[in-house]
Amino acid sequence: MKNIKQLWNYLKGNRSRYFGALISIGLATLFSLAAPLIIKTTIDSVIGDKELQAPKVIQDVIVSIGGVEALKDKLWIPAIIIVAFAIIRGIFLYFKGKWSAEAAEAVAKTIRDQVYDHLQYLSYDYHVKAETGDLIQRCTSDVEIIRRFLATQSIEIGSALFMLLFTIYIMVPMDATLTIISMSLIPVIFVFTVVFFVKVKEAFKLMEEAEGKMSSTLQENLTGLRVVRAFGRQAYEVDKFDEKNIVNRDLTYKLIRLFAWYWSVSDLLSMIQMGIVLTTSVYWTYTGRITLGTMVVFNTYVGMLLWPIRQLGRVITDLGKAMVSLDRIGEILAEKKEKMEEKGENPKIKGNISFKNVTFEYEKGKPVLNDISFDVKEGKTVAILGPTGAGKTTLVHLLARLFDYQKGSIKIDGIELKEIDKKWIRKNVGLILQEPFLFARTIKDNIKLGRVEAEDEEVFNVAKVAAIHDVVLDFDKGYETLVGERGVSLSGGQKQRLAISRSLIINCPIIVFDDSLSAVDTETDAAIRSALKKRRNKATTFIISHRIATISEADIILVLEKGRIVEIGNHNELISNNGLYNRIWKLQNLESNILEKSS
Numbered sequence: 001m002k003n004i005k006q007l008w009n010y011l012k013g014n015r016s017r018y019f020g021a022l023i024s025i026g027l028a029t030l031f032s033l034a035a036p037l038i039i040k041t042t043i044d045s046v047i048g049d050k051e052l053q054a055p056k057v058i059q060d061v062i063v064s065i066g067g068v069e070a071l072k073d074k075l076w077i078p079a080i081i082i083v084a085f086a087i088i089r090g091i092f093l094y095f096k097g098k099w100s101a102e103a104a105e106a107v108a109k110t111i112r113d114q115v116y117d118h119l120q121y122l123s124y125d126y127h128v129k130a131e132t133g134d135l136i137q138r139c140t141s142d143v144e145i146i147r148r149f150l151a152t153q154s155i156e157i158g159s160a161l162f163m164l165l166f167t168i169y170i171m172v173p174m175d176a177t178l179t180i181i182s183m184s185l186i187p188v189i190f191v192f193t194v195v196f197f198v199k200v201k202e203a204f205k206l207m208e209e210a211e212g213k214m215s216s217t218l219q220e221n222l223t224g225l226r227v228v229r230a231f232g233r234q235a236y237e238v239d240k241f242d243e244k245n246i247v248n249r250d251l252t253y254k255l256i257r258l259f260a261w262y263w264s265v266s267d268l269l270s271m272i273q274m275g276i277v278l279t280t281s282v283y284w285t286y287t288g289r290i291t292l293g294t295m296v297v298f299n300t301y302v303g304m305l306l307w308p309i310r311q312l313g314r315v316i317t318d319l320g321k322a323m324v325s326l327d328r329i330g331e332i333l334a335e336k337k338e339k340m341e342e343k344g345e346n347p348k349i350k351g352n353i354s355f356k357n358v359t360f361e362y363e364k365g366k367p368v369l370n371d372i373s374f375d376v377k378e379g380k381t382v383a384i385l386g387p388t389g390a391g392k393t394t395l396v397h398l399l400a401r402l403f404d405y406q407k408g409s410i411k412i413d414g415i416e417l418k419e420i421d422k423k424w425i426r427k428n429v430g431l432i433l434q435e436p437f438l439f440a441r442t443i444k445d446n447i448k449l450g451r452v453e454a455e456d457e458e459v460f461n462v463a464k465v466a467a468i469h470d471v472v473l474d475f476d477k478g479y480e481t482l483v484g485e486r487g488v489s490l491s492g493g494q495k496q497r498l499a500i501s502r503s504l505i506i507n508c509p510i511i512v513f514d515d516s517l518s519a520v521d522t523e524t525d526a527a528i529r530s531a532l533k534k535r536r537n538k539a540t541t542f543i544i545s546h547r548i549a550t551i552s553e554a555d556i557i558l559v560l561e562k563g564r565i566v567e568i569g570n571h572n573e574l575i576s577n578n579g580l581y582n583r584i585w586k587l588q589n590l591e592s593n594i595l596e597k598s599s
């Protein structure tokens, strides 16, 4: 019921089109039911000698062309009327198709827009955990199922109901008992259909999920194909995909089996119903209870009626599928959008940052950051070093309010971070990720992503700071070169440098390099850092890195271990500390000495 209401809401603005389609199918049904009545009248009263039983208007028309006697010589007239009715029915069917398709298309567009829009505002955490393949499937195939249901199937429910009502209305005055006999198995077929619908809904849901898992595996594999090949893991990947493929196939087999049952049993029931009507009506024609024309009408109507009723089974299956799809789309829409509209402060940010006893946990009881305290003045550089999983990324994510800390306090220029508007703080904290995502656009567009109105000169400047300007000029089309699948292939380091330019162009007072110099050689790394230092508006900079050379010049270095700061100070202080920093420094020194000697 909730889903039907949801569909009704989606139809807003297109409801009149949809009703137009329903009325058209009603009128088309009426015209198709008229043909057997014309045949009946012709058999009984024109060819035969039964008294004419037709509405007054039709009787008047017949009298005006010379009465039933005159029609005997003009049997082409009923034939032409039947053809004319077929044409009129065709016209109504055309409008039914046009209007329902237009309404369905509009609904699909509304749903796609709504889901796309919603996805943009879900939390960072949601997108970290969501499976892209599954989301794509919900935005495409699920919407398509709903569109198809609205465009064709739901109208057929209307058609079946109209057919049922109109035939009962015409048949009862002719012979009430024969009408009951003609309808005796309809409830059985209907109940059978409903049972089937319930079974099939569950089976469809399982199949959709299996299909989603299969596309996720495919999507993940295609994205990471280079890794797969590099590690020679093709056979393992093929097996993994095959596993999902087998589940998908088996669930499809199950559905096919269910359908096979449905069609054979409903075929059998329909044949029994037609047999009963044929036998009874032939016998009653023979005994004179009904006319030959009435016999023709009943048998034609039962034939006409059984098809839409059986179709109803298929339609209801599609209703089941459409409801599952609506649920799946509803699941995305039910996800709470990240609360952005808090009336936070939008202060001009200088970049003085202070962490006081900050504790944060993703899951209750499992703190990832513990009692973190440090201060940094605007324009200074903080470096963070620590083993993997120590909480380095989490710490800088807290700064951008991708997550909110549970205990302690983070202040920026003396204002509590939670009091500052989320949108505003994200505009002021430039996050550069280790594996930056570049869009399939030109290099210039990728750099200007954060500030589309930036002048070319600014683009060149930030590219120079990120030591990528000369590389770009070497490409045939320079800054107009396309990046991505159809464009130039960039190295990991080049991608990182483009991402750095993209963040610098925003001119954020706080910049975070989350291991984003890892793919850049040491010389370029040093060049970028020295260019950053020379910038006029120096930002407060956070650098996460495993390379001592990258972080040694930082004003403060934090050494994190298991979510706690185990060492804090500048390079010289930490060297004399004889702790983790000192050990890593010695190790990296040794490595570079060995490398120097061997080269």
Ligand SMILES: Nc1ncnc2c1ncn2[C@@H]1O[C@H](COP(=O)(O)OP(=O)(O)OP(=O)(O)O)[C@@H](O)[C@H]1O
Pocket (backbone or CB within 6 Å): 125, 128, 362, 363, 368, 386, 387, 388, 389, 390, 391, 392, 393, 394, 395
């Ligand atoms: N979105 C999340 N939900 C739940 N746990 C998370 C989430 N992100 C990270 N974690 C967990 O928090 C811990 C710290 O992760 P974090 O990414 O901050 O470490 P890191 O020091 O940056 O590691 P690396 O050097 O490998 O990037 C890890 O144990 C990680 O599994």
